[in-house]
Amino acid sequence: MNRARAVLVFVRASLGVLVGLSFTPKAEAYETGRSEYGARLHFPSLPARVRLATPMPGVSDGGRGALRRAMATWSGVVCGSLGGSFVEANAGEDASIEVRVVISGWRHGAAIAAHTDVESDKWTGEIRRVEIELDATRRWSDVERVPADALDLETVLLHELGHAAGLAHSGQTTVVMRAGLKPGHAARRALDPDDVAGMCAVYAAPASIRKDEPSVRTDPGGSFVSAPRAFAFSAAIGAIGAGIFGWRRRRNARALKRSDPGSTPADA
Incomplete structure (x- = not known):
């Protein structure tokens, strides 16, 4: 298996991981109540x-x-x-x-x-x-x-x-x-x-968040995107880029071989 084909296999595997991660349920699926205009419901003081x-x-x-x-x-x-x-x-x-x-x-x-x-x-x-x-x-x-x-x-x-x-x-x-x-x-x-x-x-987060403003998520258990998930996403994105680069090199090598049958592709 040449280098370009190996890259394509890696891209396919990485895309499979990426799709799988996108359908993984979140560790926390709670909902917070909202007022008529989108502010988070809360008591101004407790208890x-x-x-x-x-x-x-x-x-x-x-x-x-x-x-x-x-x-x-x-x-x-x-x-x-x-x-x-x-x-x-x-x-x-x-x-x-x-x-x-x-x-x-x-x-x-x-x-x-x-x-x-x-x-x-x-x-x-x-x-x-x-x-x-x-x-x-x-x-x-x-x-x-x-x-x-x-x-x-x-x-x-x-x-x-x-x-x-x-x-x-x-x-x-x-x-x-x-x-x-x-x-x-x-x-x-x-x-x-x-x-x-x-x-x-x-x-433990700002209460007056309107519907047209970005929501603030407080996660006491850690970051919403865990380190393994972030690594997997980064690897998948990198693999896609490498796959595109490998595909272009392979296409150029084939074009060169057709124009000069006696040459040898550099990535063979």
Whole structure:
């Protein structure tokens, strides 16, 4: 195999690597919520105060324990200046997040068991008030082993508090901020690195990012483009250039051989 053919084989292999890398899923697929004008949703200061406005029927302590545990889980996230996301509001104290159990007149459709409404400044994305609603006509559970016809209350509250803090749904399937939870589904009461990265992106990066401005991505786990991936991309680009150069030399050699059959190509 002559040098030009070897270069072409290397180019093909490098292009295969390049295509494979382009379809490799990102390590973190979180989404951050946006206001009407594209600003990142966020509380101007933390911790945010939370109140359970109405108890959940059929659940021990009305769901207060599940809410406290969900708040403590998010408050365990530490990155940059973030530390302590939620605290329980005292009696008579104003709460920026209220959790309400809807006994009748559920307005979000049969497929939705919980809904979070975030009121924010459309220009800055600063969250002013949040209302989390839970459908009381569903069966809710607060035990370790979730019954087949019930939803785990702590899992749902952990998810909805993520929305309250400014997170949208994640594309990952094993995280707290994924969309959808069916009755009997195993509880998800611990945060995935994807969930943590999303919270850190909201509170460790500039908040007022408009749709027409470049977004800023905060990745506590390291650079978005890893060293091996950067090397592979560089090698592929270099290989393409080398392949083009080799192809031109080979074409010129063939043209020379046709014009002078007695000559020998330099790269034979």
